[in-house]
Amino acid sequence: MKTENVIEADQLTKTFGGFTAVNAITFEVKKGEIFGFLGANGAGKTTAMKMLIGISKPSSGTAKVAGFDVYTQTESIKKNIGYMSQKFALYDDLTVKENITFFGGIYGLSRTKIKEKREQLVSELGLENISNKLVGSLPLGWKQKLSFSVSLLHEPKIVFLDEPTGGVDPITRRQFWEMIYKAADQGTTIFVTTHYMDEAEYCDRVSIMVEGKIEALDTPKKLKEQFKADSMSQVFLKLARNIE
Amino acid sequence: MKTIGYIIQKEFKQIFRNKGMLPIIFILPILQLVILSNAATYEVKNIKFAYIDYDHTSKSRALIEKFNASTYFDVLTDFPSQLKSSTAMLAGEVDVVLEIPNHFEQNLLKEKTSDLSITINAIDGAAAGVESGYVNQIVQSFNKDVKMFFMDTSKKAMQPLTIESIPSFWYNTTLNYKTFMVPGILVLLVSMITLFLSGMNIVREKEIGTLEQINVTPIRKSQFIIGKLFPFWIIGMGLLTVGLILAKIIFNVPMEGSLGLLYLFTSIYLLVILGMGLLISNFTDTQQQAMFIAWFFVVIFILMSGLFTPIESMPKWAQIITEFNPIKYFVEVVRMVLLKGSDFNDILPQLWKTLLYAIVMNGLAVWSYKKVN
Numbered sequence: 157m158k159t160e161n162v163i164e165a166d167q168l169t170k171t172f173g174g175f176t177a178v179n180a181i182t183f184e185v186k187k188g189e190i191f192g193f194l195g196a197n198g199a200g201k202t203t204a205m206k207m208l209i210g211i212s213k214p215s216s217g218t219a220k221v222a223g224f225d226v227y228t229q230t231e232s233i234k235k236n237i238g239y240m241s242q243k244f245a246l247y248d249d250l251t252v253k254e255n256i257t258f259f260g261g262i263y264g265l266s267r268t269k270i271k272e273k274r275e276q277l278v279s280e281l282g283l284e285n286i287s288n289k290l291v292g293s294l295p296l297g298w299k300q301k302l303s304f305s306v307s308l309l310h311e312p313k314i315v316f317l318d319e320p321t322g323g324v325d326p327i328t329r330r331q332f333w334e335m336i337y338k339a340a341d342q343g344t345t346i347f348v349t350t351h352y353m354d355e356a357e358y359c360d361r362v363s364i365m366v367e368g369k370i371e372a373l374d375t376p377k378k379l380k381e382q383f384k385a386d387s388m389s390q391v392f393l394k395l396a397r398n399i400e
Numbered sequence: 401m402k403t404i405g406y407i408i409q410k411e412f413k414q415i416f417r418n419k420g421m422l423p424i425i426f427i428l429p430i431l432q433l434v435i436l437s438n439a440a441t442y443e444v445k446n447i448k449f450a451y452i453d454y455d456h457t458s459k460s461r462a463l464i465e466k467f468n469a470s471t472y473f474d475v476l477t478d479f480p481s482q483l484k485s486s487t488a489m490l491a492g493e494v495d496v497v498l499e500i501p502n503h504f505e506q507n508l509l510k511e512k513t514s515d516l517s518i519t520i521n522a523i524d525g526a527a528a529g530v531e532s533g534y535v536n537q538i539v540q541s542f543n544k545d546v547k548m549f550f551m552d553t554s555k556k557a558m559q560p561l562t563i564e565s566i567p568s569f570w571y572n573t574t575l576n577y578k579t580f581m582v583p584g585i586l587v588l589l590v591s592m593i594t595l596f597l598s599g600m601n602i603v604r605e606k607e608i609g610t611l612e613q614i615n616v617t618p619i620r621k622s623q624f625i626i627g628k629l630f631p632f633w634i635i636g637m638g639l640l641t642v643g644l645i646l647a648k649i650i651f652n653v654p655m656e657g658s659l660g661l662l663y664l665f666t667s668i669y670l671l672v673i674l675g676m677g678l679l680i681s682n683f684t685d686t687q688q689q690a691m692f693i694a695w696f697f698v699v700i701f702i703l704m705s706g707l708f709t710p711i712e713s714m715p716k717w718a719q720i721i722t723e724f725n726p727i728k729y730f731v732e733v734v735r736m737v738l739l740k741g742s743d744f745n746d747i748l749p750q751l752w753k754t755l756l757y758a759i760v761m762n763g764l765a766v767w768s769y770k771k772v773n
Contacts (some may be wrong), residue, residue, distance in 0.1 A: 211772055264402075
């Protein structure tokens with residue numbers, strides 16, 4: 157079965173002055189895939205992601221996201237992707253419902269569509285009782301789930317998640333991954349960065365970035381075979397150590 | 401258009417939900433208007449006055465009595481010697497010292513002339529000038545009395561001709577400094593509040609990370625910027641309205657000209673200020689930086705606006721700089737429209753310059769706002 161690529165990066169590079177944050181990375185992501193983008197702190201994951209979502213111009217190389225060029229068609233890319241940043245980026249001083257309305261509104265959803273989505277989302281997340289509370293007063297885990305749902309509001313082809321489960325308890329993490337699976341089942345491509353190696357096991361394919369380069373890219377199973385390891389955690393440590 | 405509506409709605413919700421912000425927007429400016437307008441005065445009153453009388457005659461006492469009668473001077477004490485008075489002036493206890501020499505009366509009678517020595521604390525040059533003027537007025541009036549005293553009744557009928565100039569003060573007949581200051585301070589408040597709010601607003605979203613979230617949406621730059629700035633434009637107009645009402649009720653400032661004209665000018669003027677705020681937030685990363693830069697410009701603009709010191713008395717190079725000061729135009733227009741009743745054609749030069757300024761400022765601001773880094 158041949159599936160189309162929704163992300164294609166070729167020799168994509170970003171330099172800041174003399175420092176190369178992302179060094180000629182090449183990979184593609186297939187439609188409906190859960191693609192894990194792994195790497196240590198400072199390996200260049202976030203920078204790479206910012207180029208793909210059209211808020212950072214690459215220094216060299218090419219990339220296409222949802223069929224659009226990252227140099228010239230960033231606004232078309234933005235219509236087709238959702239993004240959830242490391243930093244919680246909904247408005248703390250707006251309520252759950254108001255946040256949904258606002259983001260639905262700026263993605264150009266119709267009023268009826270927004271209303272429908274708002275009700276669906278609130279009931280799916282079980283937020284009926286607190287949907288009129290300010291988001292700032294919610295626990296972190298709920299915020300993260302809400303923010304993931306908001307990034308899916310406009311039914312994007314691809315959703316980019318930058319360390320979505322940082323600082324969240326194991327139960328919530330589990331629920332979060334169930335949400336990711338559900339979105340992937342519905343055909344959304346998931347591009348996710350994480351530090352948690354157990355989460356890497358949940359991905360269809362993972363790439364591991366070390367110091368700006370992609371050092372390994374395959375299914376978790378094959379990577380474990382290749383590095384003769386029992387877990388993704390060992391794969392990661394071996395890779396990181398080799399480089400040092 | 402619909403997108404802009406969503407942003408405006410969100411901004412207003414955030415502004416009115418912020419319990420710390422509301423008083424800053426509405427209560428503080430009102431307090432400032434009331435306090436500053438009453439305190440920022442050019443009138444010099446309650447001058448601390450002392451004298452040294454070496455003469456001790458009826459004439460010297462008559463002169464001192466004239467100072468006593470004046471409402472401008474507080475006659476504090478008499479000093480026995482110059483040394484004492486110098487010490488007191490150094491300590492800041494007196495501002496003006498009158499020294500009446502020995503034989504003051506005798507000289508007046510015999511030689512028809514006599515000298516007085518006045519010492520004025522001139523650290524504040526402007527105040528010293530005013531004080532010197534007051535002293536002169538009193539001495540002049542004393543002079544007249546003395547002349548009359550020396551003339552016998554027959555001559556009184558045929559006094560020498562004297563020329564007196566009688567000024568009539570146009571546009572502010574009673575020289576009420578509040579009439580002059582209140583409109584200016586109103587300008588200051590409208591400008592400061594809108595500049596600070598708009599300057600810090602977008603940079604705040606940068607700080608909390610929501611701006612990045614906005615930048616990954618397909619929203620257009622112009623939509624975002626209009627949606628962001630419009631609420632502050634409304635707030636600026638609201639502040640002007642509140643200020644004008646207070647100016648009328650509390651200070652009874654005359655409103656000779658058309659208020660519609662004033663609103664027209666303000667609506668364009670606010671675009672300049674908001675564009676400037678946006679420009680500041682584009683080039684800063686934190687609210688603190690934005691605040692400092694906004695403050696820097698506001699202080700220069702205010703001090704060079706003709707609000708407190710006349711632009712005509714500034715050096716040539718400074719006058720050229722004031723051409724680039726939007727607050728200067730607003731101060732001029734407010735005073736012209738309210739006090740002189742100027743019409744559309746009168747304020748046309750200011751209107752054009754402000755419009756041009758608004759276009760340049762907002763052009764720069766939109767150009768420098770980057771969704772992609």
